Amino acid sequence: MPGSIGAPLVENTTDRPAVGACSISDICRACLRRARSDQQAAAALARIDGWIAVEERCEAERRRGEKTRPSPPGWLIQHGLNGTNVDAVRTGGCWAATGSGRCCPVTRQQALEAPRQQALRQQAPTCVHCRADTALGVPG
Structure with missing residues (x-):
């Protein structure tokens, strides 16, 4: 019970074990999950960078087309x-x-x-x- 002598002041309400109770395999799993999420974020950023590059190429092509388009006949x-x-x-x-x-x-x-x-x-x-x-x- 919190507040009693020898008991922690804050109860551990998370699913994680208390500090010092983690095994090395728990830490490795957490590191692997973190690495996977970092890879997924990097892949998503690479896709977004690709989309931006395509849009920039299209915009540059449109501008180039406007410059080279012949003027309309009179x-x-x-x-x-x-x-x-x-x-x-x-x-x-x-x-x-x-x-x-x-x-x-x-x-x-x-x-x-x-x-x-x-x-x-x-x-x-x-x-x-x-x-x-x-x-x-x-x-x-």
Whole structure:
């Protein structure tokens, strides 16, 4: 009972034996458990370091791609389904041209000539979304 003469002041409430009661095999088992947990922690840190390295490589590749990416064209001409007639003249940033597959980049001069060539055939196509005629200075 605590507090009585000759009894310890604090009871041993843990599962460990009191100091001095450990055998060498108990100490060895504890050391092995500690070593195993240290190895597991080192393996987990190595995995995390690997993930960080992969993410850093991906980020560096993305930045390198942004630097080497060509600038978007200033003007686009969208051809019709037959590939010969001009469907529309668009600015380079026109959202309606994305995913079309029928647009090709052109110079400003070619973009100015396309509506004139089509006007001779009684067709003057312009994009209603990006208003390429206004950007080119051609009356629409």
